[in-house]
Amino acid sequence: MSDTTANTEAAPAIAPAVENVQTEVQPEAVEAPVAEAAPAAEEAPKTEDASKEEEKKPEATKSIDRADYKNNRKYDPSTQPVTDDPNKIRNQVEFYFSDSNLPTDKFMWETTGGVENKPVSLKTICSFKRMQMFQPYSAVVAALKESAFLEVSGEEGQETVKRKKAYTSSTEAQKARLAASVYVKGFGKETASTQFDVEAFFTKFGQVNLVKLRRNEENTFKGSVFVEFKTEEEANNFVALNPAPKWQDQELVIKKKKDYLDEKTQLIKEGKMEPGTSKKRIFFEGSIKGADRGRGRGGRSGGDKGDWKSRRDNDQRNGFKGGRGRGRGGRGGRGGRGGRDNRDRNNDNNNKRAREDDGDKSAEPAAKKVDTKTEAAAQQ
Numbered sequence: 001m002s003d004t005t006a007n008t009e010a011a012p013a014i015a016p017a018v019e020n021v022q023t024e025v026q027p028e029a030v031e032a033p034v035a036e037a038a039p040a041a042e043e044a045p046k047t048e049d050a051s052k053e054e055e056k057k058p059e060a061t062k063s064i065d066r067a068d069y070k071n072n073r074k075y076d077p078s079t080q081p082v083t084d085d086p087n088k089i090r091n092q093v094e095f096y097f098s099d100s101n102l103p104t105d106k107f108m109w110e111t112t113g114g115v116e117n118k119p120v121s122l123k124t125i126c127s128f129k130r131m132q133m134f135q136p137y138s139a140v141v142a143a144l145k146e147s148a149f150l151e152v153s154g155e156e157g158q159e160t161v162k163r164k165k166a167y168t169s170s171t172e173a174q175k176a177r178l179a180a181s182v183y184v185k186g187f188g189k190e191t192a193s194t195q196f197d198v199e200a201f202f203t204k205f206g207q208v209n210l211v212k213l214r215r216n217e218e219n220t221f222k223g224s225v226f227v228e229f230k231t232e233e234e235a236n237n238f239v240a241l242n243p244a245p246k247w248q249d250q251e252l253v254i255k256k257k258k259d260y261l262d263e264k265t266q267l268i269k270e271g272k273m274e275p276g277t278s279k280k281r282i283f284f285e286g287s288i289k290g291a292d293r294g295r296g297r298g299g300r301s302g303g304d305k306g307d308w309k310s311r312r313d314n315d316q317r318n319g320f321k322g323g324r325g326r327g328r329g330g331r332g333g334r335g336g337r338g339g340r341d342n343r344d345r346n347n348d349n350n351n352k353r354a355r356e357d358d359g360d361k362s363a364e365p366a367a368k369k370v371d372t373k374t375e376a377a378a379q380q
Contacts, residue, residue: 069219076192077130086143089134093125094149097163099173100209100228106283114286115167119153119160169285179232180209181257182239183224186250190221201247202227206234217280226257271313 065071095101102108112118125131126140134140141159144152154160187198190213199211207230214222229235239254246252267273282289 064218064220066218069217072219073215074190074192074221075195075213077133077196079193080133080196082133082135084135084139086139086146089140089143090147090150092130092134093140093144093161094147095209096125096128097150097161098209099167100177102167103169103285104283106288109283109286112162112167115169117162117166119162122152122154122159122161125161176232177209177228178258179256180230180235181226181228182235182254183226183257183260184252184254185222185224186252187221187223187225187247188250189223194221198225201245205238205241205245206230224253 096105096108097112102112102114108120111120111124122141122144123137126134126137131140141152144150144161149164150161151164152159152161187194191197195211195213198213199208202208202211208227209230210226210228212226214224214226216222227235229238235256239256241254244252244254264273268275
């Protein structure tokens with residue numbers, strides 16, 4: 001369920017994409033732990049003023065690795081105990097192939113051929129980071145043979161897996177997933193087990209397809225998540241809870257995901273909020289939308305950041321027509337804003353997360369597709 005994707009690891013375990021839902025996991029090739037950077041040789045002693053200035057910096061800022069943003073993601077599935085639980089195994093693998101994850105998971109989409117529904121080597125699936133907790137291999141095979149969603153075939157030791165019913169692109173299904181999604185903020189700093197802890201928190205309130213931890217450009221956790229429940233009713237019930245649930249005794253900001261996106265989009269249009277500058281590339285059903293097109297304007301990589309209000313005013317005068325309002329970073333008539341954390345979809349018992357957190361070095365993390373530039377900025 002995560003954040004995560006192949007993306008692939010957002011999972012039906014509440015996914016960590018891979019948000020999206022989780023998010024942001026591909027054959028995740030099992031990534032070796034990142035070695036700690038060696039201390040710089042002979043560093044000049046800091047002056048008293050410099051030391052005081054360092055102390056003033058927020059702890060979160062001090063810990064940001066600007067040399068390699070991948071190191072800012074604290075997610076570590078090795079913190080979880082090894083298990084052969086068939087329900088957890090099924091939920092996780094079904095998530096990788098689910099409608100919540102597949103269209104936004106570049107690796108899984110290309111490996112399965114999307115609507116072609118090609119079988120995938122089960123050993124490849126088991127190489128994903130989050131799958132390492134499921135042992136032995138025979139337990140994974142046995143669990144998936146009982147799946148109502150997936151089909152296992154092949155000789156012993158060479159099994160493949162695919163959906164029993166191929167994926168079908170559907171704008172209505174995408175709208176339904178958005179309607180079943182919520183935005184929740186207030187989870188504090190990320191730890192190695194945050195993805196799993198947050199997944200477990202939400203499963204108390206309904207069946208969860210995806211939990212996607214939201215991240216900034218430096219790949220640090222924003223303290224907020226997108227969660228996709230199985231049904232719109234479950235999402236509405238969660239938002240309506242009174243008293244509202246808390247996270248470790250901390251108040252949470254809770255609202256429907258669509259309401260959150262609409263609010264941010266409106267603030268951007270009114271000039272009360274600057275559009276996000278995320279460079280994340282957005283993968284959806286075989287196409288990639290990215291910052292080069294969304295922000296580039298005629299090929300520029302960034303544009304004049306301070307001139308965004310002028311561009312907004314022009315858009316307003318034009319009724320957000322003529323290319324800019326409809327296109328950049330999110331044109332594409334496939335409709336889907338909500339395809340994995342995440343969704344990571346993700347259910348770990350109902351938990352899922354996006355495989356992007358598994359860190360397949362060869363694949364682009366999947367991201368959520370949006371319909372307009374302002375909506376894309378609102379997602380940041």
